[in-house]
Structures are given as structure tokens and as C-alpha cells.
Amino acid sequence: MRFAFLSSSLFKNNTSYPYLSHTIAFTNVAVIGAGSGVGKALVEELLSSSEPIFQITVLARESSNYINPSSRVNVIKHDLTDRRGMVEHLRGIDAVILTQGVDSSFVATSTAIIEAAIDAGVKMVMPSDLGGKDTPIFIQATAHKVPVRAFLAEKVNEGKITHTTIKNGAFFSMPLKLGYGIDYEAKKATLFDEGTQKFHTTTSSTIAYAIGNVLRSPAQFSNKTLYIHDFYTTQSEMISIIEAIVGESFNKTTLDLAEVGKQSMEGLKRGERTPQNISGTLRYAVWGEEGSSDWDNDDDSDALGLPKKDLRDELKKKMEQGM
Numbered sequence: 302m303r304f305a306f307l308s309s310s311l312f313k314n315n316t317s318y319p320y321l322s323h324t325i326a327f328t329n330v331a332v333i334g335a336g337s338g339v340g341k342a343l344v345e346e347l348l349s350s351s352e353p354i355f356q357i358t359v360l361a362r363e364s365s366n367y368i369n370p371s372s373r374v375n376v377i378k379h380d381l382t383d384r385r386g387m388v389e390h391l392r393g394i395d396a397v398i399l400t401q402g403v404d405s406s407f408v409a410t411s412t413a414i415i416e417a418a419i420d421a422g423v424k425m426v427m428p429s430d431l432g433g434k435d436t437p438i439f440i441q442a443t444a445h446k447v448p449v450r451a452f453l454a455e456k457v458n459e460g461k462i463t464h465t466t467i468k469n470g471a472f473f474s475m476p477l478k479l480g481y482g483i484d485y486e487a488k489k490a491t492l493f494d495e496g497t498q499k500f501h502t503t504t505s506s507t508i509a510y511a512i513g514n515v516l517r518s519p520a521q522f523s524n525k526t527l528y529i530h531d532f533y534t535t536q537s538e539m540i541s542i543i544e545a546i547v548g549e550s551f552n553k554t555t556l557d558l559a560e561v562g563k564q565s566m567e568g569l570k571r572g573e574r575t576p577q578n579i580s581g582t583l584r585y586a587v588w589g590e591e592g593s594s595d596w597d598n599d600d601d602s603d604a605l606g607l608p609k610k611d612l613r614d615e616l617k618k619k620m621e622q623g624m
Contacts (some may be wrong), residue, residue, distance in 0.1 A: 320509035327395035327425060327516045328353045333381065333414060334401030334429060335359040336367045338474050342509035343400060344370060350454060350513060360414075364403060383407060384413040384420070396516060400427040403445045411449040419456060425463045425519055427512065428453055433470055433586060433593035438562065441569055442582035457524060465515050466526040469508050470501030470594035471587055473615065476624050477543070481536060482556065485543050485620055490551045493588040494558050496537035500587055500594040501530035504615065511605045521604075528600040531610045536588065542613050546620065558589045 333355060334340040344380050347355040348371055358375045361367045369376045371559045385597055391397065399411060411428065418426055430446055433439045440447060457464050477483040482491035511529050515522045562585025568578035588595040 302400045309527075325520075326353045327519050329356045329358075329393060329395045330516060331358040331360055331391060331394045331397045331423075331448055333360050333397065333399045333410075335361065336365065337400050337402055338472075338505045339431065339508050340400040342505040343398060343512055346506070346509035346513045347516075348373060353517065354520065355516070358390070358394065360387070377568065381410045382413045384417045385416035387414060388420045391418055391423055394418070394421065395424050396425040396427065396448065396519070397423050398427045398512060400431075401429050401503070403429075403443070404409075407445045410450050412452050412557070415449075415453055415456060415462070419461045423462065425465060426453065427465050427524070430466050431469050431508065432474075434468065434596060436586060436591045436593040438566070438582060438589070438591050439593040440535070440587040441566055442579050442586060444569075444574075463519075463523045465519070465522045465524070467508065467511055467515075468526060468528045469503035469511075470528075470596075471503075473502045473504045474624075477539075477616075477619060481539060483536075483540055483543055483551075485547055485551075487550055488547065488551045490540045490553050492553055492555045493536055493584065496540065497535050498588045498590075498592055499533060499535055501528075501533050501596065501598075501600075502594070503529055503531045504610065505612070507531050507607055511602075511607060514605045514607075526604065528596055529605060529607060530600060531607075531615070532612045533598050534612060539616065542616055543620070546613070546617055558585050561585060562589055562603065 304307060332340060332343060335344050338423070344359065347357050348379060357373060358377060359367065359369070360381065361376060361378050362381055363378050365378055367376060379386055379390060381387065397414060399414065401410065407429075415426055428449060430450060432443065453464055456462050472480070475481065477485060482493060484490065507529065511527065515527070540551060540553075561581045565578045565581030565585065568575065585591070
């Protein structure tokens with residue numbers, strides 16, 4: 302097991318925080334992006350906790366159609382880029398968890414919330430920085446996260462707030478066809494090169510469980526980047542398991558990731574941040590030779606007490622859900 306620092310050249314781990322204790326949990330939590338897959342799973346995880354009992358605030362955009370899942374959740378709709386207005390909503394909050402997706406307001410929203418959290422006396426921010434390692438190609442696909450990361454690092458290094466960041470590899474929640482190239486209904490699969498690049502992948506519920514355990518023991522994980530996973534696998538292994546579930550071999554074609562990556566990255570350089578260019582670059586980063594979701598299998602999953610899951614069982618669940 303090892304802890305890795307998020308962009309270690311940015312974050313310095315030489316600041317003391319007297320309010321951190323190994324025995325004190327952060328129980329008053331604000332969630333931004335509660336309507337996302339991870340956000341929904343996180344709210345469910347926090348609501349299910351009996352030790353400790355979490356006080357949950359969901360901060361949503363004024364235009365949000367977020368449906369409150371429980372009377373225990375305090376939903377506040379506000380302009381999330383309004384730093385001054387957000388301060389009052391964050392007073393008394395221990396930790397702010399950002400799980401929102403990347404859009405045109407991502408940088409403005411993230412930096413405003415970090416500043417408001419500092420002004421309100423929040424102890425920790427968990428940025429919306431899930432996914433793979435910060436390899437060169439992966440960074441091209443997730444460029445909006447770079448200035449947020451640098452901004453947070455500056456505030457952490459100044460001793461104004463702490464952070465914990467989680468890296469989960471590929472999102473297991475991605476549809477099998479669109480995300481993993483496996484069309485089990487048509488009994489077809491598109492191999493990414495040879496389909497042998499190892500990668501880590503994590504379910505939304507496990508990401509939420511990891512966040513919950515960080516909140517239960519914040520000092521242990523303060524100012525660290527944690528790498529987690531449910532499965533360490535290959536695309537070929539996933540295809541073989543699904544073929545066994547279906548009971549039939551699939552027709553397979555091959556996708557040249559280098560060519561896909563080249564075209565997608567050229568589009569990004571032209572400022573064409575289309576879903577196709579972003580997904581093509583991400584696919585090349587994860588399943589190409591860079592392997593942005595491949596790291597030491599002895600990661601931080603055990604330190605966070607993550608439950609063990611069976612890949613076949615989880616793939617079967619996805620198929621039953623039409624994913």
C-alpha cells in the first residue's frame with residue numbers, strides 16, 4: 302500500500318493542521334454534483350451510515366431539477382459561481398465534496414467553491430478529479446481540471462485548507478458498448494488494439510464508500526491522492542467473461558488506438574472539445590501504451606477498507622440493467 306501525492310510538484314506536505322485528529326470524523330458534509338452517478342452514490346452512502354451519522358447539504362445550481370432523496374438532506378439551490386453568496390451556505394461545514402461533471406463552468410464553479418469554503422472555515426475539499434493518472438495524454442482530455450488542481454494546490458500549500466483526491470481509473474459504470482466496446486446484444490466486440498492493456502476500474506458505489514471512509518478518518522488521508530479499484534483487468538478478460546455469460550463467442554474487430562488518439566488530440570488542439578474528441582483521447586490514454594489507469598495493484602484500496610467485488614457478478618448486473 303502506498304499513498305501518492307497529486308501532482309507532487311504542486312502540493313507540498315509540510316503544513317500542519319491543528320484541527321485534524323485521527324479520531325475525529327468530518328460529519329457535516331456538503332456535496333456539489335449530487336445528481337451525477339458518483340454524487341448519487343455518495344449521498345446514498347452517507348445516508349446509510351449509522352456510525353457516524355452524517356449531516357448532508359446538497360448545493361445545486363438554481364436551474365437544477367435535483368430530487369431530494371431524504372428529509373435528512375438539506376438541498377440549497379444557488380449560483381455556484383457566486384463565491385460570496387456561497388460562504389453563508391458553507392459555514393459550519395467540515396468537508397466539501399465536488400463530484401460535478403466537466404462543462405463550460407467547471408473551472409469557475411470549482412474555484413469559487415474552493416474560495417468560499419476557505420472563507421467559511423471548511424476544513425477539507427475533495428475536488429472533482431476522479432479518473433486516471435495525470436499522464437500527458439490523459440491531461441489533454443481533462444484540461445479543465447488542470448487550473449483547478451493548480452488553484453487548490455496553491456491554497457493547500459498556503460495552509461488555508463486541506464484536500465484529499467481520489468483516482469479510480471476507468472469508471473465501471475460506463476455502458477459496456479460505448480465505454481468498453483462490448484455489444485453483448487449483437488454479440489460483437491471492438492478490441493482496443495489487442496485488448497491486453499491492463500487497467501483499474503471502479504464502481505460508483507465503491508468510490509462513494511471510499512469517500513465515506515476518508516470522511517470517517519480525515520487525518521489519515523489528509524493532503525494525499527488515493528488510488529483505488531474494484532478490478533484490475535483487461536478488455537479481453539471482460540469480453541471472455543461476457544461471452545461465457547452469453548454462452549457464445551463474439552465477432553471481434555480491432556480499433557487502432559494510436560490513429561484514434563492522433564485524430565482526437567489534433568481536434569482538441571484546434572479547440573474542438575467535442576464528445577468524440579474527448580472520448581477518443583481518453584480511450585487512447587487508458588487503453589493505449591500510456592496506460593493512465595494502470596498502476597501498482599497494491600494501491601490504497603485496502604487502507605480504505607474497500608469491499609471485494611466479483612467481476613463476473615458485476616458484469617452480469619450491468620447486462621441485466623441494460624448497460
